[in-house]
Amino acid sequence: MPTETRRTEGLLARLARFCYGRRRLVLLTWIVGVVAVSILGFGYGAAPDNDFSGGDSESAKTQELIEKHFPEQQGDTLTLAIKAEKGIDDPVTRLKIEKVLADLAASPITGPVTSPYQDKVLVTQDRRFARVTIPLSDKEVEKSEVKPLVDAVKDASDDSVTVALGGYMAEKAETPPQGSAESVGILAAAVILFIAFGSLVAMGLPLVTALLAIVAGLALTKLLGHLFPAPDFTLVFGAMIGLGVGVDYALFIVTRYKDSLRDGDEPESATIKAIDTAGRAVLFAGTTVVIALLGLFVMGQRLMTGVAVATSITVLVTMIAAVTLLPAFLGFTGYKINSLRLPRRASRRNQEVSAPSQERHTLAERWAAVVQRKPLVAALLAGGILLVLAAPTLSMRLSQPDASVQPHDRSSYISYKILSEGFGPGYGAPLVFATEVGSKDADLRPVVEAVSKTEGVAYATPPRVSADGQAVTFTAFPTTGYQDEATANLVHELRDDVLPRTTGGEQVLVGGPNAATIDVAEESGSRLPLMIGVVIAMSMLLMIALVRSVTIALQSAVMNVLSIGAAYGVVVAVVQWGWFGPALGFPTAMPVTTWVPMMMFPVLFGLSMDYQVFLISRIREEYQRTGDTRVAVARGLARTAKVITAAAAIMIAVFTTSLLGPDVAVKQGGLGMAVAVLIDATIVRMIFVPAVMELCGKANWWMPGRRAPKATPTPTPPAAVREEARV
Known part of the structure; x- marks a missing residue:
């Protein structure tokens, strides 16, 4: 490329050129950096703080x-709950109970154990129920040390006597790890990418880029935990969000790269163009997510501040990976981006090559035309659906999960049931x-x-x-x-x-624990509107800076709030009202976990802005080319429908896999975010956006002190593809 042309390149274009040309150095730097940070983070990171x-x-x-x-x-304690059908004084029953008490007292992690046979306060009047508080030793007890006690007590139960251990540590000890949920999410993302691209190579690039970024981001999260303590669900949420945005950001860039190859560009120029266009949108979208997450600072809660910092770091690392590591990978693949593709897609690809460019997304364009013919009806219909879905939000109650909402086969739930039956339901809420x-x-x-x-x-x-x-x-x-x-x-x-x-x-x-839960819930509920306002204001400023339109920024904010409100409503209906709750992994109806709405809003607002950025960027390009809003919306929707659908499908798959995990609070968050992305990619993007933009017309591009962007009609380049790009 001539020197003068290089001098006119922007910062992103120069960065892409450097990463492409020095791809071995960039890849080596990333690998060494990820390994080093992982050793430090996972080896010396801070323990989670759930207080x-x-x-x-x-x-x-x-x-x-x-x-x-x-x-x-x-100090932590365990509670032994006892239910004896014949009463605890039955000789055979007493032998079993005293054996359990002796085993608990002999454990190196427990303190003195007071027998219910020595203190009548610990036994109900009918002598069928008893409780024993077991102090844990002064040293820091790990849940792995408590798990054998929980299992041993549970195994001691039979038809005549039921014994179970409860308490915070018992509940934590028997809660299984997240397990294969993340693996299922990765597999689902791989399948969707393979369907979208039809090539194993094109599928692998977003996944590898995202996974390297996530590992580095989570390791940094552990290190930052020393300065900003965060609860144990942070890593799970960080992994979900990082995987979703990481794959999506790489997907947008790889899609733009493939389009440039299809239009006849060399791999290097295609990489530079992809980073300079899609990469720019990625940085704006990622920055929006980070700003939205940092809105959690407004909540004034120490641990939510830790969550904000941790998840922001993960998103930030995925952004950096998308514009540095991915160009290096593209340098290695070149024209082989379509290698190892599905045989059945070859004929479809040849049809796309011979067909005019504008005919490749006829379904999306036709749909946009349908919406644009009756824009007011479409806007009212979409808005009505969102408002109906959001209605349950008005009855939302916040709390923290306790033993009563755990799966019914767990010892902590059995202990809760025994104590509630014998000593009253309020025994667990002192x-x-x-x-x-x-x-x-x-x-x-x-x-x-x-x-x-x-x-x-x-x-x-x-x-x-x-x-x-x-x-x-x-x-x-x-x-x-x-x-x-x-x-x-x-x-x-x-x-x-x-x-x-x-x-x-x-x-x-x-x-007490119950009053503390009530106080935190009420404080969170009172501060939530302030956080929402701050996140909306900051995101709108960023959107205005990108699209140079106050109208579109306002449209985006209103639509995003409606879609998030609808997601809140679905969460309330499923979790609090119990609709389809058992089928989705919620053992019983329960209030929404306090931190879930706080976490959902900034994440979803940022992700919704992601899709808006990619869609509006294309619409603005088409408007500058044609000067016709209706044509620009239709073509912009057509050009982005496939990639946004794939990106949304990946997000939905990743968030939905949280329902496979054991943590009911994480399940609530995953369900809400999956529903919000589904609503955003369908009702909002496919109906609301084209309808509202059609109604606004040229007012879409209003900016104080500035005229609407002028059209500079340019012919659409022919869909020429090099022979090498077909390999």
Whole structure:
């Protein structure tokens, strides 16, 4: 290429030329970098942090007070639940129970075990149910150490007595790893790519690029965990999002590369053109996703900040891989991009070569024409469908999963059922009360009595004074369970009415795991609109910078919010209302997990903007070529329909595979994102976009202080393909 032409190249074009020409160096750098980061990240990365408490909530203040004055109450515990059909005093039953107790006491990870035969408080009046709290040792106990205890206790059950271990560590110990879900997602992506490209080589490039980027991104996530702690679901979500966007970004670039080869370009110039066009859209789209994810900072929650940083890093690495590693791979493949292709596609390819370029997507163009003939009807129909799907969102309740929503064959669920049957459904939702006092003689009995008489409280324990005489605590058990809305209402009644009336000037705080869940859910719900506003505003600014149109940026924001709202509604209907829940892997109806809506919105808004960027970029190119909005929309839709459909199918497949995993919260997120992508790729892209753009006409390109882009008609290049490109 002449020197003058090279000087006029943009930064992306020069980067593509460098990566193509120095492909061995680029590939070696990537391999060495990924290996080094993986060794550091997976070897020395931070452990996950699942403590969502903290902040200024009342439950957080309660926890701080208890940690300060009741240090002996700290540490994880297990709960042994016992149900004996003939009563625990039956001689044969007693031998079995005492054998289980002895085995638990002998474990090196447990502390002293109090037998229910020694403390009548641990046994129901009919002597059929009993409970034992088992403290874990002071050292950091791994779930792999708890799993043998869970299995041994479960195996000790028979027809006469049922025993099961519950508690946070027991629940974690028996939750299987994500397993083959990611592998299934990769396989599904490979199949879709093979169908889209019809070539093993073209299929492999996006997959290899995405996988290398994901490994590096997840390793960096582990390292950054030392600065920004994140919960254990972060890696699963990071892998899903990274795989989805990584494959999609590479798919867009490879598609543009193949188009350039088909139009007669050399491999090097085709690579440069692909990076300079599709690569530019990838950077804008990826930046939108990153900005949307960083909107989680607005939530003001320590762990969600960690999630934002971790997932943003993964997306950022996939972007870099798409514009550096992929050009290097294209340098190695050259004209062989179509090698190892499906035999049945050869005749179809020859037909495409001999047919005019504009006839290759007749179905999409005809569909666009149908929508454009009745744009108002189409827009109203699409909007109506989205609003109907979004309607359940109005009844959304937020909470955290507990033992009651786990699969029914797990020990933690069996323990929950036994304790609920014997001690009431509120046993698993204790409310912890605490207050600082002036002396050991402080009398909190009137408060305990008032709490005990409150409707919805089953019973309360006597008050206990701390060893330093500066604090008092007691526990109350509701008549309703952890996930019941009535329990949340009870917490508010106690805080807002009962305690202020009873305590006078003393401040009695209400905390405990259940109250903490309620506080986090309400704080998240109150901050969610702010995060949504920030994400929309930042993404619109980026969209305006790309397409130079306020109108299209507004259209994109409104459509994306509607599609995400529809996804929220489907999640509520399936998860909270129980529609098709068991068929999709949800054991029972449950509230939506607190972090799921927070995580879904920025991810989905960013991904929706991805498809909008690729579609609008092509429409804008066609408008500049023809000056006709109707023709531009039809041709832009036709040129992008196949690749957006393939990209959406990959996203849907990757997100849907989360339903194969064990974590009900991750399943909720995966379901919601799969539904949102499906809606976005069908109702929004195929109906809403062409209808609304047809209605707006030239107003689509409105920008303050600027005229609509002028058309510069250019003839469409013939579909010439080199003989080598057919190999």
